[in-house]
Amino acid sequence: MNLPTVKQLRYFVALEEKEHFGKAAEACFVSQSAFSVAIKELESHLGAQLVDRTNKNVTITRIGREVANQARHCLRDIEYLAEVARSNQEMLTGRLNMGVIPTIAPFVLPSLMPRLRESFPDLQLYLREDTTQSIYGRLMSGELDVVLLALPYKLSNVETFTLFRDHFLLACHKDTRFLDPTCYNFHSLPDESVLLLEDGHCLRDHALSACKIQNQETVSRFAASSLYTLIEMVDSDIGITYLTDMAKDSMILRHTDIKTYPIGEQRYRDIGLAWRKGSARGEEFKMLGEVIATMHKELFQSRGE
Template structure:
């Protein structure tokens, strides 16, 4: 049985499409299809249902995929152990990051990593917190940058920095000249939040509990960038992480106002699997984050 066939099968399971799985594996669609058919012949079972306009894993296929993930993770561990003996800061590193952090942290982080570990090839997997937890457990990513709390069995975390929240209002809003805003003032039907399932949404509702009293009437957006545009158009107000209003993300169409102390914030951390075989890479990544000079991030000193 070829390891490549297991990789193709897992790619198909993740993508739900032969064409997308082939693209992800950098091979042609016929090559991937033949490899999956040969795997079925070798195992003597049907892993994939095939019908006109429809392909999907069989029940047995799902079980084989789960075992294939474990086998591939162990294969990666063998490769990493060998690589660690040479140089743990070379080769590939797969970094997960959640949507509300990635666009704002990654430009500076990638530049910092190029200075500290230029021989490392970085692959980014941006997704929601729940998916990052699965990616870590199944070995899809080596580490992930997430917001705490992140209590997952077998996963270690290291706090990196705290990031305050800010209220954003459109130009001409009555709060436009305010220096500070109290969290209890952020309420009413014009408050924009992210859709359910996003951890930043829950952090905002915790920080401004009066918002959640009108759960059914909340205006919702799919991303921070969508919410920023909605605020700029005068559709409402919102609460964003400070980095989303810093540097290139500043806009003359919206005004960012700090909260009164104690200001709500989120704690951003690095997460990785217990027993990960390249601890030097985790340490180097954490140091690369802490080398970033951005007033939106309040770095947490290592102990």
């Protein structure tokens, strides 16, 4: 029996996700012609048509969808096999694929990466920045080994390691027209005054929960697509928002007229690592978590916080 190769399975999973030969080939870092040949070879090995091809569209057949689903399971098992083989190697060496969310990456990575490179020169850290749902999906498919994210978040079949608390702060223009930040009251905010990120960014849900925003009329119907867009709107005094400690002294607020104000020790999100339950590299990920937590603590102490 001619069995499919790992490369063919990876290519087909990418095609099923992208539904476009060119985009899938680009995602796999291979030419479109080589990619197409691999897909045809996979169909030949399996004796089934996985893709309906027309001049403009790519449609995955019913059996193709089933094959793609099983391919993900196969690739996950192969990744686990590789993890088992690597488990006897020295910790924090070799390749590590890590996902990180956009509301953490610009604040943690610039200070973390140089220290990790200095402390673990044999660690090859490949980073993927995306929303929580996306990196969680990539984690479970085996594309990522570990993810750096904000908690709480509904996750299944993973282990988590909490690194530190990231407290929420009121952020507004220094002369905002919406409220007196020194006499802030959660229950007396003007309608449509609270600016947040759009759905899909967990910072939105964490802000609503931690900051006890129960009156939805205070939340603007216009949501920002990125943290940088949100900052620009607050700097223009279109509304107020909630940022966290890690953003307070970052580059993102420099050259703006935004000021931040504490709103209580109980308003926070947890920053943590998550990996697949039962991963052979679980102890390594805990070690990585301890290193990140220590580095973060030292960084904040150096700032006098």
